[in-house]
Amino acid sequence: MDNEKKNEDKGMTRRDFAKSLVVGGAIGAIGMMGLYSYSPWRKKHFAKVEPKQIDIGECKSIKIINISETSWFDNKVLMGDIKGAGGLLVNQYEYNWPPFSDIKGKLGKGSYETGIKHIKQYLPNNLEKAWQFQMENAVHPENAGGYACLIDVELLDGSHKKILLDSGWAYNWMDECFKREGIDKMLMKKEIDFLVISHEHFDHFWGLPVTLKYYPDITIYVPEGFYPEGKQYLKDSGHRGKVITTKPGLTPLFPGCALYTFAIPIICRVYGEQSLYFNVKDKGLVSVTGCCHQSIIQFATTGRNTIKFKKLYGVYGGLHISPFEDWDPKYDDLVIAFKNYDFEKVGCNHCTGIVTAKKFIEAGYPVVKGTARFRSKDTAYLGNGDIIEF
């Protein structure tokens, strides 16, 4: 009987000890969570990133012609469409925006298949006809513009490489811009080495047939992540050349130039974006972007961790900060942090947003101002037809 009692007592003690372990364990673990997890000591647990310092070579200089940065002409109209269709996550092919409008296409009720069938036969040689259909049927075709720029790279030996970054959106507008800047002739003479599509968004990619009208077998670089509609459009547009899909990471193109692809989700159901690095001799790294959804800070940081170069020198392109002239305090984080990167020349436009450009100027950053011609709205940033050199 005594032994039983002793055992019972012993058992109780063990159980109590187990309970105490649980209570103590919770105190220990939760306490450490609070005391250690945001302390300066935590930083010693961060993995050290050894910069890869890949040598992509150097180029002598680059000149960028802004063919068009005005992706849409009236922000209110575009945002009205986005609101009406259901917000920023709606699949871009469902808007019934040009050039994928169905007959009397209703906002938010379209698809690639119902749209392309009306214009496929006209691509890429009869774009006037294809656009005429859009003017009669699409949702706000008059609001479509597009983004594209020509990058003229001078190599160390004095030769040149020309890259067309993006092909805009509206066929009529892009054709007009191409003619204005002489891009049509360069394409016809095959002076442009390749077309880089930064990402699948309507305002960068849907104007593809305008490029193909002049140079149907041009080599095209697209980032990994295109949806089936985008891949099909490459074919339906009448492209007869090579399509190179870049994997996430660095893709050197020629001395002093490399693409970098980011596997990132983007509004309007788009995935993946690629941007360009140029290592300019005696100056440093120049980042050229379409929309830069990955953020210019991320792009600069990735450059630092990946490429061998002298310093961060310049930026050109859309920086995707306030594309709809909207704002969020997290964008202020970018404006505040931007000074730490010490860029010497900032040529921004497009989805950077006029508000951001103004904030950059107020912060004292070296923003290159524009001329606000050809439907660009403000001199705070580089407008259509403006040129920047690095």
Add this chain to the structure above:
Amino acid sequence: MEEKTERRYGEGYLEERVLIPRWRAPWPQIVNLLLILAVFYISWWIFQDRRGWLRMYTPYLGYMYTRWILIVLIWMVYIFEFWPFRRRQLETWHPLWKGFIMTCVMTGVLLILIKIFFEGILGNFSMAYFNPARSMKLPGITEFFAIEYASLACLMFAAIASWLSPSWPVAMENVPWQNLKQPVLGWTVLIVTFFIGTIVYLCTMHPHMGILSYPWQRFASIAPPYWEKFANTVSGNFHVSWIMCCTITVWLYETIWERYPFKLIKHDTLRRLSVFFGIIVIAWCFFFFLHFAQELWWGPAIRGTRMDFSPDWRWLHVGETMVFFLIPALFLTFYCNNWPTKYSAPVNWLIRTLIAIFGGMAIYWIYYNIGHLTLGTQKGYAQPEQFPMIPTIWLINIMLINHWFMDNWPGWRKAKPEEAALIRKEKAPTVSAAKLAPAGIIVGIVIGIIIYFIAIWLFPILGKLKWVYT
């Protein structure tokens, strides 16, 4: 009889309600889970999905309504104890009818709150950003963003309310008004929590809205906000996150933790204050830890970036992650009778917490792997216009409606009075209060610290694996 006249409305209804499963386990759980998921998916398609009917996932509009539904449910059940519904109605109405009527009332309250209080009163007489029509009169503001900004402000308010509204009944035990009857008690607690919530809003969220405008509204709010250096961001997501951690901690404390450990404190005032502030302390521990976990998993945040490396997203993702843990915790309480119940309180606590942690991780993994295929969302972690709190809270709202309004129908039925009395007798407390051994506690603390360091050693290794389909 006397009890019935005393309990005119729903006071004590949830505590006294005895639910009997209609079938042997696990069938009631499976049936209810399937029903909840079906209602979730249909309602998601109707209200939220970008491919669906109303397409409210713009994202902030749908996000705001999702959050406020949660608050109104909490008000109706926790603060007003079902007032103005009568006890007899709660006991005799069919669960489907009750669910329908109460959901209609919830919708009415929701619309009054958003359209009259926020848009009409605050938006017209205090802060313009609450009213889209007023914001649109300002230059450069489109209708879309006017609605998004107003929704953002409302949902930030909701985050605070989701913490404070249940905190007063759970932590402060409704003192000093606990002896008031409904609806006086409800109105009193609502006004008090709303008042405190308004102060918290002005100190935490209003500065976020103040720098949303160009130029910064320096006369109207603190700009840049005071938390900038500590949080490495000027975004109010920093506050949304710790407040969400408080909200989840209140619910964990109320459900799977069965109000342990604070209920062991016998002194009333000390206990109440300990619960209220203890929840905040525990929440901040989770808050820092989950932020650190991300730093270890993905690498440190880089200020000025977008998506998964930006500090504001990292903070917000802490709150988002916490909500994933709440789903299994609520399921365990609502549909599994808070299993297990046979061990001592600390052991039950530990097992349930582990279920919530691993269950939450499993739901997190499922969401990021199939969410884009089923919910119309974008694939990948950090689409800036996408918030996992929308589907997770939407699901929680449906669980709350099923459990609170519909008595777990169809898997359960309410016991008849004689059955209930018998079950209550059988359900005499089986949990022994912990008799704690100081040596055990000390050893436990050491083990807890070791587990913590094992976890932070493991995170960078796990972070290198491909977990999410992209």
